[in-house]
Amino acid sequence: MTVREIQARVLLSPVKQPDTWFGLKYNMNLYRGCQHGCIYCDSRSECYGINDFDGEVLVKANAVDLLRQELARKRVKGYIGSGSMNDPYMPVERKLGLTGRALEVVAEFAFPIHILTKSDLVLRDLDTLEAINRTSAVVSFTITTPDDGLARQVEPGAPSPTARFRAMATLAERGIRTGVVLMPVLPFLQDDPDSIAQIVIRAHESGASHVIPSFGMTLRDRQREHFYGELDRRFPGLSRRYRRAFGDSYFAPVDRIGELETVLDDLITRFGLLRRVPPYRPVDAQQLSLF
Numbered sequence: 001m002t003v004r005e006i007q008a009r010v011l012l013s014p015v016k017q018p019d020t021w022f023g024l025k026y027n028m029n030l031y032r033g034c035q036h037g038c039i040y041c042d043s044r045s046e047c048y049g050i051n052d053f054d055g056e057v058l059v060k061a062n063a064v065d066l067l068r069q070e071l072a073r074k075r076v077k078g079y080i081g082s083g084s085m086n087d088p089y090m091p092v093e094r095k096l097g098l099t100g101r102a103l104e105v106v107a108e109f110a111f112p113i114h115i116l117t118k119s120d121l122v123l124r125d126l127d128t129l130e131a132i133n134r135t136s137a138v139v140s141f142t143i144t145t146p147d148d149g150l151a152r153q154v155e156p157g158a159p160s161p162t163a164r165f166r167a168m169a170t171l172a173e174r175g176i177r178t179g180v181v182l183m184p185v186l187p188f189l190q191d192d193p194d195s196i197a198q199i200v201i202r203a204h205e206s207g208a209s210h211v212i213p214s215f216g217m218t219l220r221d222r223q224r225e226h227f228y229g230e231l232d233r234r235f236p237g238l239s240r241r242y243r244r245a246f247g248d249s250y251f252a253p254v255d256r257i258g259e260l261e262t263v264l265d266d267l268i269t270r271f272g273l274l275r276r277v278p279p280y281r282p283v284d285a286q287q288l289s290l291f
Contacts, residue, residue, distance in 0.1 A: 001035055001054070003092055005061040012070045015081065021212050022114055022140070023277040025078025028067070030098050032058040034086035036118060037157040039230035040184055043085050045220040050085075054226075057092055064101045071109040079138070079280045080106060083116030091157070094121060103128045112136035112280045116181060118143075118158040120167035129176055136280055139171050140212065142181040145190050146198040153234050154186065165206045172207025179203065179210035179273070182264075184217035188241055191215070191254035193263045200267040210274040215260050216253035219246060 015024040082088045088099040141164040148160040171178040231239040246252040
């Protein structure tokens with residue numbers, strides 16, 4: 001995979017409100033393309049205009065300067081999300097440190113952050129996240145299966161679920177709110193009630209505060225073609241089952257969604273977990289009495 005620098009015109013984009021899953025007000029994508037190679041990734045879809053999602057990573061070389069300029073003009077604070085179109089902690093970040101430098105700017109301007117990632121590399125920036133957490137810092141790990149072997153097939157370039165749970169525990173121990181993005185759940189591969197239960201239980205044991213689910217996956221144009229090709233290579237015969245079940249449908253829900261919802265609801269109720277991250281609300285300054 002090649003890495004190439006580009007100049008961005010805008011860095012922060014507003015999120016349509018209300019954001020009922022992640023509580024975001026702004027989105028920040030520092031890269032285009034991703035090295036994790038998840039076979040199901042929706043960002044391959046033609047509507048996003050990324051022509052070589054699996055062959056090239058574009059680095060927004062002026063991102064840190066842009067971020068400083070844009071935050072200086074923002075009058076309304078809200079969660080800045082990072083990780084919607086690619087992983088901010090893909091392998092190239094280990095060398096470039098672009099996400100780490102952007103987080104330092106977020107801390108400087110005392111904005112809240114919500115990071116979505118599949119990588120334990122986020123722990124490199126733990127000190128900066130603690131500084132941001134004086135306002136609010138949230139890190140959510142996408143975990144679609146508790147099985148490290150299956151994860152290597154569907155998310156071949158990403159750290160294992162075991163590594164993600166360990167990172168979650170470290171963040172929780174340091175007071176950073178953390179949790180699981182349980183999406184997508186791939187039909188016929190990950191839609192087992194025991195697997196869902198394992199993810200929620202391990203999340204709780206790792207100090208999670210939330211589990212954000214979606215029981216199914218999108219299937220759009222280039223994303224669908226790539227996914228079916230990978231299924232043919234990794235799980236022979238399974239793409240035919242998808243074609244029969246979903247055809248050209250935009251969304252492919254799991255077959256036993258009611259059963260999985262019951263398993264999830266029972267466990268998040270038992271553990272006191274949330275199904276979403278609420279929007280950022282600043283703490284009102286309290287007026288001090290003179291007497």
